[in-house]
Amino acid sequence: MALSEFELIARYFYRAPAHDDVELGIGDDAAVVSVAPDHSLVMALDTLVAGVHFPADSRADDIAYKALAVNLSDMAAMGAHANWMLLGLTLPQLDEAWLDAFSRGLKSLADEYGVVLIGGDTTRGPLTVTVQINGLVPQGQALKRSGAQAGDLIYVSGQLGDAGLGLQLALRQIQLDLPPARRDYFLQRLQRPSPRLALGRALGGVASAAIDISDGLLADLGHILDASGVGAEIHLEQLPVAPEIIGLGQQGWSLPLCAGDDYELCFTVPPERGALLEARLRSVDCPCRCIGRIETHSGLRVLYNGEKVETDSFKGYRHFD
Amino acid sequence: MALSEFELIARYFYRAPAHDDVELGIGDDAAVVSVAPDHSLVMALDTLVAGVHFPADSRADDIAYKALAVNLSDMAAMGAHANWMLLGLTLPQLDEAWLDAFSRGLKSLADEYGVVLIGGDTTRGPLTVTVQINGLVPQGQALKRSGAQAGDLIYVSGQLGDAGLGLQLALRQIQLDLPPARRDYFLQRLQRPSPRLALGRALGGVASAAIDISDGLLADLGHILDASGVGAEIHLEQLPVAPEIIGLGQQGWSLPLCAGDDYELCFTVPPERGALLEARLRSVDCPCRCIGRIETHSGLRVLYNGEKVETDSFKGYRHFD
Numbered sequence: 001m002a003l004s005e006f007e008l009i010a011r012y013f014y015r016a017p018a019h020d021d022v023e024l025g026i027g028d029d030a031a032v033v034s035v036a037p038d039h040s041l042v043m044a045l046d047t048l049v050a051g052v053h054f055p056a057d058s059r060a061d062d063i064a065y066k067a068l069a070v071n072l073s074d075m076a077a078m079g080a081h082a083n084w085m086l087l088g089l090t091l092p093q094l095d096e097a098w099l100d101a102f103s104r105g106l107k108s109l110a111d112e113y114g115v116v117l118i119g120g121d122t123t124r125g126p127l128t129v130t131v132q133i134n135g136l137v138p139q140g141q142a143l144k145r146s147g148a149q150a151g152d153l154i155y156v157s158g159q160l161g162d163a164g165l166g167l168q169l170a171l172r173q174i175q176l177d178l179p180p181a182r183r184d185y186f187l188q189r190l191q192r193p194s195p196r197l198a199l200g201r202a203l204g205g206v207a208s209a210a211i212d213i214s215d216g217l218l219a220d221l222g223h224i225l226d227a228s229g230v231g232a233e234i235h236l237e238q239l240p241v242a243p244e245i246i247g248l249g250q251q252g253w254s255l256p257l258c259a260g261d262d263y264e265l266c267f268t269v270p271p272e273r274g275a276l277l278e279a280r281l282r283s284v285d286c287p288c289r290c291i292g293r294i295e296t297h298s299g300l301r302v303l304y305n306g307e308k309v310e311t312d313s314f315k316g317y318r319h320f321d
Numbered sequence: 322m323a324l325s326e327f328e329l330i331a332r333y334f335y336r337a338p339a340h341d342d343v344e345l346g347i348g349d350d351a352a353v354v355s356v357a358p359d360h361s362l363v364m365a366l367d368t369l370v371a372g373v374h375f376p377a378d379s380r381a382d383d384i385a386y387k388a389l390a391v392n393l394s395d396m397a398a399m400g401a402h403a404n405w406m407l408l409g410l411t412l413p414q415l416d417e418a419w420l421d422a423f424s425r426g427l428k429s430l431a432d433e434y435g436v437v438l439i440g441g442d443t444t445r446g447p448l449t450v451t452v453q454i455n456g457l458v459p460q461g462q463a464l465k466r467s468g469a470q471a472g473d474l475i476y477v478s479g480q481l482g483d484a485g486l487g488l489q490l491a492l493r494q495i496q497l498d499l500p501p502a503r504r505d506y507f508l509q510r511l512q513r514p515s516p517r518l519a520l521g522r523a524l525g526g527v528a529s530a531a532i533d534i535s536d537g538l539l540a541d542l543g544h545i546l547d548a549s550g551v552g553a554e555i556h557l558e559q560l561p562v563a564p565e566i567i568g569l570g571q572q573g574w575s576l577p578l579c580a581g582d583d584y585e586l587c588f589t590v591p592p593e594r595g596a597l598l599e600a601r602l603r604s605v606d607c608p609c610r611c612i613g614r615i616e617t618h619s620g621l622r623v624l625y626n627g628e629k630v631e632t633d634s635f636k637g638y639r640h641f642d
Contacts, residue, residue, distance in 0.1 A: 030399045031364045032364075040344055041362065043354070047411055090370055120366050123373060123374070130409045133351075
């Protein structure tokens with residue numbers, strides 16, 4: 001098979017630049033864009049490998065969706081608007097039906113958030129999808145991991161553990177008698193996470209630190225604590241968790257704490273900005289819940305109804321051994 | 322094997338941002354950089370797959386060098402300065418000696434051109450290297466493929482076909498009695514191409530179109546012709562080619578014309594800018610040679626000492642069937 005790069009791009013991915021800020025899109029040696037004044041450029045890259053990050057027989061549109069969604073989630077965690085993406089697509093063969101579905105999955109999510117595909121590379125090899133995403137944030141407003149201070153309140157968006165339960169359902173690692181609609185809900189949360197871009201932007205000038213929850217709350221909140229040189233206390237009973245996960249008892253707590261893949265945001269807010277946060281949250285349709293507080297003393301302490309919980313026992317819990 | 326992303330990055334790739342324009346480097350959800358005013362952002366991405374773009378047992382420093390060099394070449398072809406890169410590295414296992422060599426290969430070339438690694442992703446899977454490169458160009462000065470006009474002169478930099486001969490030597494597809502130094506020269510041209518960044522920047526406001534020669538002169542000049550809606554005539558005897566390739570006779574012409582991997586620049590210049598071009602070329606240490614002229618009539622005509630040459634006969638010649 002000779003994978004003809006230019007035919008492939010022209011057939012499936014080429015669209016004329018839809019935005020004024022794209023000076024030159026797909027079809028040259030590189031893309032050229034203009035960056036709005038008084039903004040900083042925010043850049044991330046994530047790779048998904050078949051057989052590692054998704055089963056090799058996953059639907060192509062689901063693969064494309066997720067490859068972009070995890071990158072958009074990084075933009076959300078920085079408080080950025082996502083503008084442009086590049087795609088590195090490695091394919092074992094030229095399968096037109098697969099490519100058609102892939103490009104539709106990518107386009108649907110890109111269009112929803114106003115992201116333009118401006119370039120990339122297609123190569124032959126084991127199925128691997130790399131999305132490189134570029135966004136803008138007003139200068140000085142990027143949400144870093146390193147700004148949390150003792151006394152700040154810790155919040156999470158949405159609901160945690162849904163994607164982890166979805167994965168266990170998909171892999172038949174758990175027996176749960178669920179109505180089809182609920183089963184579909186958890187699978188969707190795994191395959192089609194909603195990047196919290198509006199929330200991230202609403203947190204500019206409000207949150208002192210932020211991260212997206214890709215590896216589980218304990219690991220990702222741990223990154224904020226490490227980067228900020230602080231500790232924290234969180235309260236399990238305040239975690240936003242589906243009733244089905246509550247029903248699993250103690251074993252269920254590993255899902256919100258360690259399973260990851262939720263792509264919700266975890267962020268910290270100084271208490272004096274509480275009213276500002278409330279006002280900002282009203283402008284975005286994304287529930288957030290306070291789950292604890294940043295402390296001077298390093299380490300992460302997890303309480304359940306006031307009692308200390310040993311987090312070592314949670315499956316998949318690696319980063320705080 | 323659990324590939325611990327953060328340990329890996331910290332050990333091999335982390336370096337504090339060396340440039341004022343890097344607001345936030347490796348270690349957050351995304352990198353943040355500031356773009357100089359009155360400049361456009363130029364972005365490209367190229368993927369190299371083991372067993373496809375390089376033998377799986379290639380030296381790690383050579384793989385890293387080439388993965389970055391081909392991206393720098395795209396910046397050169399746009400007339401841009403290369404500033405920041407992201408790395409997507411998929412590895413079958415955590416091999417410290419390999420990673421150490423890879424990071425040294427990447428760093429040596431990055432330092433030579435002042436490029437900073439600001440982010441990326443490491444994943445487990447078949448060996449694949451994606452470099453995403455970002456550069457800046459003064460607004461309106463990007464060198465596109467689409468600006469060539471009838472009457473413009475066609476130039477190429479350096480020497481064409483060296484990398485193609487290097488590949489044939491590496492694969493033992495050709496028997497040539499070469500002195501060791503000459504053999505090494507051709508292998509180096511294959512494994513360590515010199516991206517023509519200084520030349521590309523010198524061509525800003527001079528060249529009407531430009532491309533880097535990655536797929537061979539016929540294919541890449543063809544892209545300029547297609548994008549510009551013009552044709553051209555080139556003269557084989559004017560091509561800058563090594564004497565060893567000349568010695569191969571007619572069979573040798575497929576190397577400069579079709580083998581690719583030279584990463585020289587092909588560009589067009591309106592004849593009235595000839596003196597300006599000469600002045601600019603004196604400022605960069607890179608020989609360039611005029612090989613032909615753009616014409617109104619579409620298609621690419623190849624002459625040798627005034628006689629038309631049938632290019633269909635050249636091996637690997639696909640794009641002008």
